[in-house]
Amino acid sequence: MYKLITSDMDETLLSDAKKITPKTEAAIKRATAAGVHFVPNTGRSFLSIQDNLIQMGLSQKEDQYVISYNGGAIIENKENKVLQVNGLPYEIVNQLFEIGMNEKACIHVYTVDELYIWNMNQNEKDYLDGRVDGWKLMRENNIKFLQDTPITKIIFNIANEAGRLSMRDYVESHVDFALNITFSSDRYIEFNDPTADKGRGTMALAKKLGIKPSEVIAIGDNSNDLPMIKAAGLGVSVANGRDFVKAEADYITQADNNHDAIAEVINKFIFNEEE
Template identity: 55%
Template sequence: MYKLIACDLDETLLNDQKKISPKNVQAIKKAVAQGAFFVPNTGRSFLTVQDNLRELGLYQQENSYVISFNGGAIVENQGNQILTTNLLPFEVVKRLFELGVKNNYCIHVYSLDKLYIWNINSEEINYISGRVAEWEELEEDNIDALATTKLVKIIFNIESKKERATIEEEVLRDIDYSLNITFSSDRYIEFNSAKADKGQALIKLGKMLNIQEDEIIAIGDSGNDLAMIKAAGLGAAVANAHELIKENADVITSNDNNNSAVAEVIEKFIL
């Protein structure tokens, strides 16, 4: 019996209009009513999912959770209480930021409660609008002002898959720190502490709730979902998922994110 459903948001639970379909909402509410946990497991900040939680009936609920920043934090919804964190040292974030500036990428720097963006453009604003409520633009080409801020993740917007792979190789070669490097949404390369990924955080939350790995379902589509797909008892790839995710999944849905793929999984394995 599955007791916990961990689900990615963008391109998995959310459709291309950045909405949760009524069918997905209904299935999730039914699963929760039967006693299952539904846990958004996202690369984004937990603060950006509050409207989604409202829609799902999970907003400010006790014993209800979000995994955010690719496993960088586990948060209880009631009071947005941060239970665990895996931060990045400032000097590591600074070196990554300098690399992004050198290549003139749009850079996102995440603290636990704020998103800072350098070199944002109209296309990036269009993509993140409806996903991220607010951010602070960095005017300077350095982040020295954030030296005492708790930082959890940094990402670059790079449209080219080949270029993302090249940057990954450069970082692994030149930065002597153990990083979790993932790709997401066909547009980002993301950098976390090696202690932070969606799979490690999911298993940690499961232990907190006395739920075993084989009682967990994970649903995702992109590279940063791979760890949770592999860690869960049942890893489900939505139909629009990358081939890497499909190759490692236990099941692949017939439907994509625009056609209530999450409801398909819940109806088959929970309801």
């Protein structure tokens, strides 16, 4: 029996309209009422999904959790208690920030509880609207003010895939640090500490809860979801997932993120019901 479901947020749990559909909401509530943990597993901050937690009935609940920043932090929902942080060294973030500035990329720098953005543009504002609120605009061309603050992740918004791949190659050849480099939402290249990925975060939480890897379902759509899809007993790609994610998945949903993919997984693998 599966005891823990962990799911990516954007383009997986959330529709393109940035919503959890009513059918998916009902399925999640049914699963958690049956004792299954439902754990959002996002590249974003746990603070950015509080409204989603309220909708799912998981907000401010003991023994319910969120994995944030691609595994950079594990949070218990009750009082948003930070249980684990796997941050990046400041010197490495500073080097990445300078690379991003030179490319004039829109840069996001995440601490445990803040998001700072450099070189914001209208396209990025439109994408973040309804997903992320309360970010802070950086006006200086440096991050010295963060040198004593744990940094969980830094990402660049690069519009085209070729540009993101080129940036990955450049960083790998110029930064002397074993970064965890992933992609998300077909717009971001993301940089985490090598100890932080969605799979490690999932397995650390499962161990804490006494849950075996074989009892975990992981659902996603893009490269930053691959570690948890590979680590889980059942790795799932939603129908709108990238082809390389589908290739690694044990199951591919019939439905996409706009048509209750998460409900499909819950009904099929938790309650043994076919759609």
